[in-house]
Amino acid sequence: DTEVTQTPKHLVMGMTNKKSLKCEQHMGHRAMYWYKQKAKKPPELMFVYSYEKLSINESVPSRFSPECPNSSLLNLHLHALQPEDSALYLCASSQDLQLGREKLFFGSGTQLSVL
Amino acid sequence: GDSVTQMEGPVTLSEEAFLTINCTYTATGYPSLFWYVQYPGEGLQLLLKATKADDKGSNKGFEATYRKETTSFHLEKGSVQVSDSAVYFCALSDQAGTALIFGKGTTLSVSS
Numbered sequence: 001d002t003e004v005t006q007t008p009k010h011l012v013m014g015m016t017n018k019k020s021l022k023c024e025q026h027m028g029h030r031a032m033y034w035y036k037q038k039a040k041k042p043p044e045l046m047f048v049y050s051y052e053k054l055s056i057n058e059s060v061p062s063r064f065s066p067e068c069p070n071s072s073l074l075n076l077h078l079h080a081l082q083p084e085d086s087a088l089y090l091c092a093s094s095q096d097l098q099l100g101r102e103k104l105f106f107g108s109g110t111q112l113s114v115l
Numbered sequence: 116g117d118s119v120t121q122m123e124g125p126v127t128l129s130e131e132a133f134l135t136i137n138c139t140y141t142a143t144g145y146p147s148l149f150w151y152v153q154y155p156g157e158g159l160q161l162l163l164k165a166t167k168a169d170d171k172g173s174n175k176g177f178e179a180t181y182r183k184e185t186t187s188f189h190l191e192k193g194s195v196q197v198s199d200s201a202v203y204f205c206a207l208s209d210q211a212g213t214a215l216i217f218g219k220g221t222t223l224s225v226s227s
Contacts, residue, residue, distance in 0.1 A: 033214075042218060043204075092158075092159075098213070104161065106158035
């Protein structure tokens with residue numbers, strides 16, 4: 001199994017809603033990532049988890065709250081989002097944190113619309 | 116800081132044409148270089164990579180050579196197909212090797 005699975009594929013939420021994005025991989029990877037991608041733009045790194053501990057937080061607003069319950073799962077909890085947060089949210093994983101000679105596996109993403 | 120610059124798109128080609136997408140980088144140290152491809156409605160897939168100077172990455176007919184002297188990693192394919200239509204991202208691993216820095220992406224459209 002070489003897949004990173006993200007659910008849901010599409011999500012529409014209001015600015016007062018609370019929702020969660022989920023990501024799962026069964027490749028034994030110990031590093032997992034959240035990226036945000038606006039239309040026609042490159043992905044931007046949000047968070048990195050290494051061995052279930054938050055390793056990198058790229059100054060992301062607190063309305064985004066990541067969680068890594070175990071080595072296979074990664075969640076992104078959303079609360080009080082703004083319309084400008086509408087984007088494709090991509091999860092990725094790699095064998096470990098040293099990317100130089102490794103490969104990032106991306107999920108297909110969750111297309112989020114905030115109304 | 117480290118950065119990647121790739122040619123603006125869109126690039127529009129006929130089937131079987133030759134493809135070049137330029138990519139140059141700025142980095143301290145010796146980053147690894149990557150090309151990722153994103154098909155419509157999907158996440159990114161690694162197309163090829165090179166980890167040191169003069170390495171050539173290749174996959175599915177695509178090639179790119181890590182040129183340290185020109186700080187470049189241009190993507191080439193001798194004969195494109197309609198199925199190659201996608202967005203192509205050049206990327207490098209940052210100094211710590213912990214994250215990818217992406218270029219802005221180049222949209223390729225191939226018509227039959």
